[in-house]
Amino acid sequence: MPELPEVEVTRRKLAPALVSRTIAAVRAAKAGSFFLTAPTVLRRRLPGCRVAALERRGKYLLARLEGGSTLLLHLGMTGQLFVEGNHSPRLLSSTARASLAPEEQAGFTPDRHTHLVLEFTDGGPQVFFRDVRKFGRVALLPPGEGLERIEKLGPDALQATGALLFAATRGKRVAIKTLLLDQAVLAGVGNIYADEALFGARIRPARPAGRLTRKQCDLLAAQVVRVLRRGIETGGSSISDFVAPDGSLGRYQDERMVYARTGEPCRVCGTTIRRLVLGSRSAHFCPRCQK
DNA sequence: ACCGCACCCTGAGCGC
DNA sequence: TGCGCTCAGGGTGCGG
Numbered sequence: 001m002p003e004l005p006e007v008e009v010t011r012r013k014l015a016p017a018l019v020s021r022t023i024a025a026v027r028a029a030k031a032g033s034f035f036l037t038a039p040t041v042l043r044r045r046l047p048g049c050r051v052a053a054l055e056r057r058g059k060y061l062l063a064r065l066e067g068g069s070t071l072l073l074h075l076g077m078t079g080q081l082f083v084e085g086n087h088s089p090r091l092l093s094s095t096a097r098a099s100l101a102p103e104e105q106a107g108f109t110p111d112r113h114t115h116l117v118l119e120f121t122d123g124g125p126q127v128f129f130r131d132v133r134k135f136g137r138v139a140l141l142p143p144g145e146g147l148e149r150i151e152k153l154g155p156d157a158l159q160a161t162g163a164l165l166f167a168a169t170r171g172k173r174v175a176i177k178t179l180l181l182d183q184a185v186l187a188g189v190g191n192i193y194a195d196e197a198l199f200g201a202r203i204r205p206a207r208p209a210g211r212l213t214r215k216q217c218d219l220l221a222a223q224v225v226r227v228l229r230r231g232i233e234t235g236g237s238s239i240s241d242f243v244a245p246d247g248s249l250g251r252y253q254d255e256r257m258v259y260a261r262t263g264e265p266c267r268v269c270g271t272t273i274r275r276l277v278l279g280s281r282s283a284h285f286c287p288r289c290q291k
Numbered sequence: 292a293c294c295g296c297a298c299c300c301t302g303a304g305c306g307c
Numbered sequence: 308t309g310c311g312c313t314c315a316g317g318g319t320g321c322g323g
Contacts, residue, residue, distance in 0.1 A: 001316065033299065059317080077316055078301085113301090133300045135317060149318080174294065183318080191316070280296060281316065 002075040004157050004188030005231025005252065006242050007059050010081050013245040015054040017083040017127060018063060018118075022050040027110075027117040028138075034115055034131065036072075036139035036147075045140060046071070046118075058153050058187025068143030072150070076135030078241045084108070084125040086247035132241070157188035160225055162218030169209035169217065176212060177205035178279040180224070189224060192237050192252075195259045195284045197223040204290045205283035206276065230255065258284040 002010070023046045028039035035042070049065040056062070061081075063071040073081065086108075108128070110117055116129035116138055129138065141147055155164065168185045169176070179185055180194040189197070198205050200223035203216055212220070236242055236250030243249060257267055262275040262284060271288040 074317085076318085132302070133316090135300065172293085181317085279294085
């Protein structure tokens with residue numbers, strides 16, 4: 001589940017393979033919900049475009065193209081953006097992994113889940129966008145044109161403040177966990193880091209957002225920033241699918257205090273970590289440490 | 292305005 | 308061995 005840290009790690013490692021290079025050709029799968037801009041349009045418009053910069057807004061990647069267009073990429077849940085020549089077992093299904101010896105996994109060949117391939121005029125490494133569940137998105141925005149879903153995003157979660165959370169939670173009866181996942185409040189927080197931040201702030205995920213004190217909002221904002229920064233430092237969370245553009249895996253999953261640790265002992269007090277469902281998302285917490 | 296929930300999608304894991 | 312079921316969840320959109 002790529003959240004802000006995984007997208008930022010992707011941005012940092014993908015940028016050297018994308019910025020200042022000129023797209024020569026585009027191979028894209030047939031139209032579908034994955035493509036907000038039709039593949040035929042991508043194939044026609046992208047060749048000849050040179051990438052000026054690779055930016056991030058929340059969980060979105062924005063490749064700024066010379067001439068003013070923007071290629072927008074969202075990893076969804078299982079999206080993988082990576083550079084040719086960097087293989088990883090994560091790029092194979094478990095059955096494919098089992099049937100291949102490690103030495104046979106040296107090279108990646110685009111498979112049925114590889115929906116977008118960028119080729120460059122320098123003939124160097126191609127860039128692949130693979131996404132098993134197709135919850136990812138690709139869009140090409142013409143110069144001066146925005147996208148509603150980007151404009152609705154709140155401030156980047158790395159800029160979270162207690163004042164912002166306090167204002168956003170007043171009068172809200174939704175669970176604080178659910179509010180943290182609202183991209184219009186803070187852009188970039190997903191299920192893993194929301195649970196981890198709430199543990200750090202010692203607040204139960206189900207607590208009605210409006211009942212947080214100003215002090216708790218300060219603490220929670222600081223924890224949101226802390227866990228996201230730590231996520232970036234460790235290369236992200238590679239729990240199921242995430243792999244960086246260079247084929248490396250993140251290590252944040254080794255530091256998790258609560259996420260997907262249901263039934264395991266709390267690392268602080270030993271109490272069994274519990275799971276509950278909020279807004280049809282699973283939430284994990286320590287019933288003793290979090291009030 | 293607010294909030295819960297179905298939907299999109301596919302593979303892994305499990306029971307039979 | 309293999310079928311069918313459930314679960315995972317970011318984001319959107321709809322209905323109450």
